[in-house]
Amino acid sequence: MRPFRPYPLVLAAILAASSGAAEGLGDAEKGAALFEQCKGCHMVGDGARDRIGPHLNGIFGRRAGTQGGFAYSASMTRAGMDGLVWTAETLDAYIENPRALVSKTRMSYRGMKDAQDRADLLAYLRRHSDSPADIPEAEPTARPTDHDLDPAILALEGDAEYGEYLATECLTCHRADGSATGIPSITHWPAEDFVVAMHAYKSKLRPHPVMQMMAGRLSAEEIAALAAYFGNID
Amino acid sequence: MTFNRRTFLGGSVAAAAALKSPSLLAAGHEKPRVVVIGGGPGGATAARYIAKDSEGKIDVTLVEPSRTYFTCFFSNLYLGGFKEMDELAHTYGALAMGGVNVVHDWAIDVNAEASNVTLAGGDVLPYDKLIISPGIDFIDDSVPGWSIAAQNAMPHAYKAGSQTELLKAQIMAMREGGTFAMVAPPNPFRCPPGPYERVSMVAHTLQKTNPTAKIIIADPKEKFSKMALFQEGWADHYAGMIDWIGPEFGGGNVSVDPRAMTVTIDGEITQVDVCNVIPAQKAGRIAEIAGVTDGNWAPVNPTDMSSRANPDIYVLGDSAQQGDMPKSGFSANSQAKVCANAVRGALTGSRVFPAKYSNTCWSLIDTNDGVKVGATYEPTEEKIAKVDGFISQTGEDDATRRATYEESVGWYSGITADIFG
Known part of the structure; x- marks a missing residue:
């Protein structure tokens, strides 16, 4: 089934x-x-x-x-x-x-x-x-059986103003203008892509020590806030 | 100056009052005023963010003597031939265009009672909030025989610019088979891996230009940042070239004679060709003048980087005594954003979010051989405390090291855009 x-x-x-x-x-x-x-x-x-x-x-x-x-x-x-x-x-x-x-x-x-x-x-x-x-x-x-993702995580409405503050930490490495030289662009992503990527770092499924560490201390609400901010950054 | 519970609480109460009544602070003049002393990663970031995010509601003045700022981070890569000097140079035009009043002058006095800053040129700048981010100064006589008067014979190159260029020129002009000596500083100091990345970069250059040259490091510390990674890298890339003399062998008992070009380590005199003296360090002097230092550094409240001595003064970066964060450009930039958010909140009533700090330090050992160390931090009652961290591993494969280096190049581009606009 x-x-x-x-x-x-x-x-x-x-x-x-x-x-x-x-x-x-x-x-x-x-x-x-x-x-x-x-x-x-x-x-x-x-x-x-x-x-x-x-x-x-x-x-x-x-x-x-x-x-x-x-x-x-x-x-x-x-x-x-x-x-x-x-x-x-x-x-x-x-x-x-x-x-x-x-x-x-x-x-x-x-x-x-x-x-x-x-x-x-x-x-x-x-x-x-x-x-x-x-x-x-x-x-x-x-063997794994199906695990349900709590749909609430993806449904979270991000607080973009809080996201703007949290984003300042990301902007030490990632460029606000979306350019990428050695470090990927994180602007204008679909919110869902952003959220699943950050949760994959948080769980250490996705490799990269800096990102695992940075995502590791963000709550689901904070990740949603960042997705909301970077998705619409001007 | 000493602090007790009462002065600390007094600061918190005042800050809380300011939060409730932002108009009080701006009373008597049109807009609240922020003065920032120091245009490096701490000060320029704070000025830029406050101006940008307050959208004209706060007057921001940045006081920085240099018209062109050379970043200390990545200046070792200039010594190694991986960067040109002009790639480390940044100007303040974008900050000015972003609404920051950039004043190229020295701040020579802070009157905390009258809340104003006096500049060398004579101007007096009143402030509601003052942010001090002056970087480091050197402690007199920490290396016997060395003083600022001797910095041409024995460069420190620990404030990037002319000193960095001078040191590179001396390395390039070294006689064949000559000796490069470094006098490493005691803790705490700016950029903990910096001296050891520098040795790596000097070795990289000498290996090409002067392969029989030697490097000696006199070090008062038993351990240093990324020690295992550097020592592995030195053995792999520069075998037999680098001699690290720790305190066990007298590395902490050092004097120099800049006229004779000798270094005396534990009584033994060595003739050297180039000598890089990195003295012991303290907060930039303006912090002391402002009355916010206790000993060599300026203690701050971990929630917002405000001084423990004065709630209207914030201290960022190398000068601050905050707890677990290393003194680095990354740390200063991170602290500046927390501070900017708090200052805006205090002056305009904008939302204040919880402090989150972080740091990562990349170092280059040889071509495409980059390593890194990093951590996240949060405020506790007593200090900024480490939460989580990582470090590159010894024995990593070439692809990983190359990726780390390429990432550091991306980071340089990112952080300098974040600092200078």
Whole structure:
């Protein structure tokens, strides 16, 4: 049963990641069937090559954005430089909501919201990794079930005036004019992208020590305030 | 000057009263007036934010003697050949266009009772709130034999500009196989990793121009910022070149003779070719003149950077004694924003939000080998206290170190835009 979920389940990924439950891989045969929806862009298995997206052989254990020869988005390259490595945990989070982990990724996929589906898909991809035996496969009972994100987090109305004050801390590194030289632009993002990214840093799912620290002490209300301010900064 | 509970509470009560009746402070003149002394990361940021966010409701005057400000942060990269001097230079035109009255003069006196500041040129500036952010001055005789009169023979290069250029020229002119000596300062001092990044950058330059040269560091401290990272980097990139002499080997017992160009460490005289003396430090002197120092530094209230001695005076950056934050441009910039929010609230009744402080210090060890340390801070009753932090790890891969360096370049662009507009 797959109940309709109107919000990206970023917290589900966070909870799954922190409990280690995302390592519980699923049914590779079902995963092969699910991969049909990825095939428009990705290849995996013998003879796989880069297409619209990079081929996925050996994805487990690879640093993000480093498949030789593929032209990644700047965001994906940056995520790799920040330390993002593809594991069962990070892949699970990325497939669930790509933008939670890599804002402005070119992967135009809305996300696979069912945890069991993701586990099955990862079990299939794992077969095509360099050394499948090294990738842990947990007991089926340890598999994640769906975790509900409290929709209230995304529904929070940000206090833009408070956001303007909090934003002063961000502007020590990020440019108010939206330019990016070595540090990404954070202006005019859709509020939802901003919020899921910050919560992914807060939970330390998304790598980068400065951002994990800065997001770590922000409340959900404060993150909403920042999203409101930066989304409409003039 | 000493402080007790009563003076501290008195300050808080006055601040609370000001919050309730902003008009009281502006009584007798049209608009409330803020004077800011010092146009570095603390003062320029505070002036810019107060002017910008008050939208003309507050008169802001910035007093800064230099027409061009050279940032101390990244000035080591000039010594290493990674930055040109003009890339470290910033002017105050954008602040002026943003409504700040920029006065290029020295503040020579503060009359706290009359609430005004006297400038070297003779003008007197009245204020409702005064922000002092003068950076550091050196403690006389902290390195026996050295004084400001000797700074051409033995540059400190710890206030960026002509001193930085002089030190670089001396390094470039060093005889083959010569010795560069650094006298490192005792705690607390501006930019804790600064001397050690500087040694890295000097080594980087010498490795190319003068590979048999030696570097010695006489240090009174047993430990220094990012010590493991620097020592690993020195061993990896500059093997055999750098000799760090800690207090155990007499690094804290140092005198210099600028005429003979000798450094005496624990009684042993060494002839050197270049000598970078970084003396012990204290708050910029105007803080002492304003009556807000206690010993070498100016104690502040952790919630808003107001002086413990005078609720109408705020002290930012290196001069402030606030608790756990390092003395850095990043810290000063962070403190300035909390202060600006509080000052606006006190003068116009605008919303005052809780203080949040942060700092990150990047250092460059060699080409594309950057490291960083950072922390977040919040006020407690007694001080600004560290909440959380991180530091680069030894043994990180090249991609990580390169990303850290590139991030630091982005940060420089970000913070200087935030400070100077």
